[in-house]
Amino acid sequence: MPIDCEDQELLEGFLAETTELLEKLDDDLIALEKASDDPELMNRIFRSIHTVKGASSFLGFDLLVRVTHKTEDVLNRLRKGELQLTSEIMDVVLEATDLVKTLVSDIKGGEIVDREINETINKLIPLLTEQPAAPAQPAAETPPLVASEDSPASTETAAPQPEQKPAQEPPPAAAMPPAAPRPAPEAAKKPAPPKGGEKGGDDLSDNTTVRVDVKRLDDLMNQVGELVLERNRMIQLNQDLQGGTSDHILFSEEFGKLAKRMSFVTSELQMQVLKMRMIPVEKVFKKFPRIVRSLARDLGKEVDLQIFGEETELDRSVVDEIGDPLIHLIRNAMDHGLETPDDRIAAGKQRTGTLILAAVHEGNSIIISIKDDGRGIDTDRVGRKAIEKGLITEDQLAAMSQREMFDLIFLPGFSTKDQASDLSGRGVGMDVVKTNIKKLNGLIEIKSEKGMGSEFILRLPLTLAIIQSLLVEVEGEIYSIPLASVLETLRVDQREFHVIGGQEVLKLRDMVLPLVRLEQVFNVKRCHEQDNFCYIVVIGSxxxxxxxxxxxxxxxxxxxxxxxxxxLANVTGIAGSTILGDGRVALIVDPVGMVDGGEGASGTR
Amino acid sequence: MSNALVPMNANEARTGDHGELIQLVSFSLDNEEYGVDVLKVREIIRMPSITRVPNTPHYVEGVINLRGKVIPIINMRRRFGLCELEYDKQTRIMVMDVEGELMGFIVDAVSEVIRISSSEIQPSPAVVTSGIDQECIAGVINQAERLLVLLDLQKMFSQDERQLFGNL
Structure with a gap:
């Protein structure tokens, strides 16, 4: 059914507001479970759902009104203390929230889908009648009660009799048509809505519009004003020179000043615009309490999730990309890292495991760490599994450092599980992490101690739009190397190079550094005389x-x-391009590709 | 050419057996004349400085900066397996829209925009100019003293992309 809404602007406002409220709601609900006696939090949750209900009834979204109305009623009882919050109740409330999200995303999609909502509503209804003395098992009681009803309409009107606010009931009941024609048996066959709901919830986080602080906009306007002044000055200077009122000496002096001011204004401008693109990492983090909660329940583990630094800002393009890898890392930590409560006690640890998610700025990058106090990575087991799966050979394993063994878990197809569960074991997740982080020009580091826990550290660039880079010349061609991966540069005599197994290396302090000749990797035609001295840019990933x-x-x-x-998206060794001051294009070297494929590239020459 | 007087409006142009009127940009490559749909051509520029991109097919000349946008440049002579020629004053880059992305094509010279009726397009004979892939030839236009080969570059690139990604 297409949406029939006269006022498009009103609808957009509703969607923006609802989306925001719902995002917060999830967070608050999880917080509520931990602090169920916080009246402020309770009231905030109640207000959010109430607002959504009010707005949707005003716009005539009946399905939405029915779900939110029931949810609100349950929350109201919780608020008044008539009902004690249990995790069963929370499950139902969360399910309802998911359903609301799905419905809202339907509206956002421009088409109201006739979804099955009664299953969720029916789970909510018993909570309205239940006595505070007898919490628990509401889900068990519900289904028989529902099954006896032939049409959803009768459920709607029959169930809420003992409810305190029957006066509000008629409008939604009267506005039933969208759901009514669906016969109950068919509805029962439909898969449970929360599955779709979780997906819908993700889609809700709409990143196509930005809210910008008015002050930031004013600042931007000021900067642009200055830029316009400088432009006028430039035109003036040019006219003076053309008209002969200025000589070359005066011109170059004035133009030098102008260039300095221009550069100042543009870099300010650049900062301003970058700041506008920055959003707090909270945007991603706030999904996690919910995910951790449901994972913990599925796995029968007890987890205390602690989040730090959620206010850390980073570019929205990065924020959009890190969600998936983080989810995989969290799943990994919950499933493989943390032990069950019994195992933990046996190992002399606290019953509840700790999972720490932290974000912090460090120079031009952001560091996100996922740390658990579980069993850590068992390198022997990882090594054995990798051999079993045919990913590496015995000889390769024998030559590996501990760090390289940790890296084995990122191999596609690697899993320590013998059987894939629906949570993990297919050997895909960590590969996804690696690929996504690589795409973002980021680095992953693993710290782990057997029995003590592991920590995954992601180092990501703050923005993907502008980077600091080192420009180098390779036989007349200019290439740009991201400065973030440059560790040092040296000038050396080529006679100091050694060759080990066909691979050129350099002894650098106490390490042996493999060398990659860019002119060979990039097939550059040699144009300079052979010079013994060359420069070496040491990069690391x-x-x-x-x-x-x-x-x-x-x-x-x-x-x-x-x-x-x-x-040209997949050119080996090239991550992108940039435009130099003289208007020419320079290619950006892909440091990760160089480090990973460097040995191969120079070996095949 | 009598067709030139027919107004461009497609409806009016659809008269009798003249067929739909289409406009082509004609360019030359190795003494042959080719045509592409004018609507696909964004602009025609002189040779700027081109940055070579390593590890690409030999006919990818490199990339250029087109007013702040980096676009790939294809050398048509190399793409079609013709002998190479030094760039001269006539050499042009035709910037075209290929499946939503801009791409530049180096050609020997761009001559004019011509109007033809779609009924003049004949299917290409079994063997055309050596080296040019049959798939991207949409037809030939045989007018009194000229022979024009109509190219479909979209086809050429869907085929190239398959090759490029197949190698990876």
């Missing part, structure tokens, strides 16, 4: 180091990343 051999260092520059387009 995770704990691997590689030295890139280049002809000359050009300098450090802040560059705006431009995509190479769909057609």
């Amino acid at each position: 995770a704990d691997k180091r590689v030295g890139l051999v280049v002809t000359r260092l050009v300098g450090q520059q802040e560059v705006a990343i431009k995509s190479l387009g769909k057609y």
